[in-house]
Structures are given as C-alpha cells and as structure tokens.
Amino acid sequence: MAVFPDQRAFAAAISRVLADALPGSRVSLIGSLGAGTDDEYSDVDLAWVVPDGAVPNAADRLGAVLGAVAEVASVRSAPEFQRSALHRLVFVRFRGVPLFWRLDLQIWAASHAFDTDVPRASGIDWSLPESAAMNAIGACKAVLRGRPETAEGLLSRGFHRIGEPDPADGWASRIAALVDAGCRSGTAAARARLGRPCAASQARQRLSAADGMRPSGSGDRAVRRRVPLGVR
Known part of the structure; x- marks a missing residue:
C-alpha cells in the first residue's frame, strides 16, 4: 500500500478510486479539508x-473499492439514511494510516x-461498541486541540x-478504558475490527507526547459536572 504524507494526499487517493469505480460520478472535499x-x-x-x-450500489461496494487505497477496518452507515436511494452517510476506518484519518463520506x-x-x-445496523470507540478517538483529538x-x-x-462506568481518571486512561469497554461489549468480529491494542496505544502515545498535557484530575471535575450526559 502507498504511504501518504498527509490527509490531503490520502483524500486525493480515495477520490481517484471512487471516481474510477463509478463512471459519471464526482468527488469533492468538504469539511475542514474543503474549507x-x-x-x-x-x-x-x-x-x-x-x-x-x-x-445503494455505491454504498454496498464501498469497502471493496476503498481497499485499493488502504486496508479497510470497518464501514458503518449512519442509521438515518441506511435505506435511502438518495443519500448515505458512511464512516470508514482504515488500518495502516494514522489513527485520526477516518473517512466521513457523504x-x-x-x-x-x-x-x-x-x-x-x-435502518438498524449500527454498532454501539464501535460508536463508543469512535467517541474515544474523538476525545483524544479534542484533548490534543x-x-x-x-x-x-x-x-x-x-x-x-454501552452502559459502562467512567473511571474518572486521566485523559489517556479514560480514553483507553473506553476502547477496552467497547471491545468487551462487542462480538469477537467487532473486537477484531476495533483493534483495541493499536487504537488504545496510539491514543496514549499521542496524549503522552503532547506538550503541556495534564491528566483530567481534580481540576477537570467541574468540567465533568457541566457537560450533559446524553447519547447522540
């Protein structure tokens, strides 16, 4: 597989295989890359x-098509549009690229x-353990930012x-704990897709390497009380 210097190069490779897979289609950057x-x-x-x-066919073929760019770890379609013939929102995780380079494809x-x-x-096909693990990765990005x-x-x-207790420890420990909890909650196949050792260790490494990063100890308890507990 190719090595990509940054997200833009990775996005360009994905765009090429998508456009080639379906004549008459077009791909554009949106989100922060587009802006x-x-x-x-x-x-x-x-x-x-x-x-x-x-x-529907484009969504069904997505994993196989994107495998030409990098190994696909998981493909999830947002439940709100899973049966739509007009629109799908698909989340794709890859192996062999940085942890944060998830593809969000409209x-x-x-x-x-x-x-x-x-x-x-x-539709109803939605993995709560995988979704929780993605929350952990999103939390890692938020701390680093x-x-x-x-x-x-x-x-x-x-x-x-996923009905698991929050250990209320430092950021790195809580993030790794959420990935662990997601793995425990899922099937064997789901655990393999989540790749807990890789995801948790990468998150720990990124947090440990961040300059000036402090654990979420007593100074963060007030933050925890202010944030409402809900499910997306």
Missing part, C-alpha cells in the same frame, strides 16, 4: 455525487446533491452508550 481549516488531527470528509439510482444521488432535506430512510469540554462530552456519551 482549508484542517489540522493534523482532522479526519477526511468527502462528498461523492453519483448518478441517480446508484447510491454519498448523494446527482438530482439531490447536497440536499439537506432528503427524507430519512432509517485543547478542548477539554468537548472531550468530556464525547467520553461521557461513549461510556453511557
């Missing part, structure tokens, strides 16, 4: 506009491209989502 506000912790946000009628039918009023067509309240909300929702 030019990205940083080293940004994920990859793309919009894939496909011919009318092609959305797939649109050409006649409804970027239409925020597309009717929902919900100096946004403790965001990190606190992500961790609280993650533990709540």
Whole structure:
C-alpha cells in the first residue's frame, strides 16, 4: 500500500478510486479539508455525487473499492439514511494510516446533491461498541486541540452508550478504558475490527507526547459536572 504524507494526499487517493469505480460520478472535499481549516488531527470528509439510482450500489461496494487505497477496518452507515436511494452517510476506518484519518463520506444521488432535506430512510445496523470507540478517538483529538469540554462530552456519551462506568481518571486512561469497554461489549468480529491494542496505544502515545498535557484530575471535575450526559 502507498504511504501518504498527509490527509490531503490520502483524500486525493480515495477520490481517484471512487471516481474510477463509478463512471459519471464526482468527488469533492468538504469539511475542514474543503474549507482549508484542517489540522493534523482532522479526519477526511468527502462528498461523492453519483448518478441517480446508484447510491445503494455505491454504498454496498464501498469497502471493496476503498481497499485499493488502504486496508479497510470497518464501514458503518449512519442509521438515518441506511435505506435511502438518495443519500448515505458512511464512516470508514482504515488500518495502516494514522489513527485520526477516518473517512466521513457523504454519498448523494446527482438530482439531490447536497440536499439537506432528503427524507430519512432509517435502518438498524449500527454498532454501539464501535460508536463508543469512535467517541474515544474523538476525545483524544479534542484533548490534543485543547478542548477539554468537548472531550468530556464525547467520553461521557461513549461510556453511557454501552452502559459502562467512567473511571474518572486521566485523559489517556479514560480514553483507553473506553476502547477496552467497547471491545468487551462487542462480538469477537467487532473486537477484531476495533483493534483495541493499536487504537488504545496510539491514543496514549499521542496524549503522552503532547506538550503541556495534564491528566483530567481534580481540576477537570467541574468540567465533568457541566457537560450533559446524553447519547447522540
């Protein structure tokens, strides 16, 4: 597999394979990469506009298509649009690239491209353990960006989502604990997809390497009390 110097190079490679996989489709950068506000912790946000009628097939083939760029660890489709023929929102994790480079892919039918009023067509295929683990990764990014309240909300929702207690320890310990809890809550296949040792150790390394990073000890308890506990 190729080595990518940054998210933009990775996004460009993904864009090429998507466009080649479906003639008549087009791919564009959105999110922070599209706006030019990205940083080293940004994920990859793309919009894939496909011919009318092609959305379900495009979503179904996604894992195989993206395997040409990097090994695919998991593909999750947001429940709100899982049965939609007009729009899908898909989250893809890869192995062999930095922890934070998740792909968030919006797939649109050409006649409804970027239409925020597309009717929902919900499904029920959604892994709570994987979702909780993604909260842990998001919390890691928030801490590294100096946004403790965001990190606190992500961790609280993650533990709540899978019914596990929050150890209320330092950031690195809580993030690793949430990944562990997600693995314990999932099936054997889900545990393999989550790749706990890799994800947890990468998160610990990034937090430990951050200059001036302090654990979420007594000074952060007030933050914990202010953030509402909810589920996305």
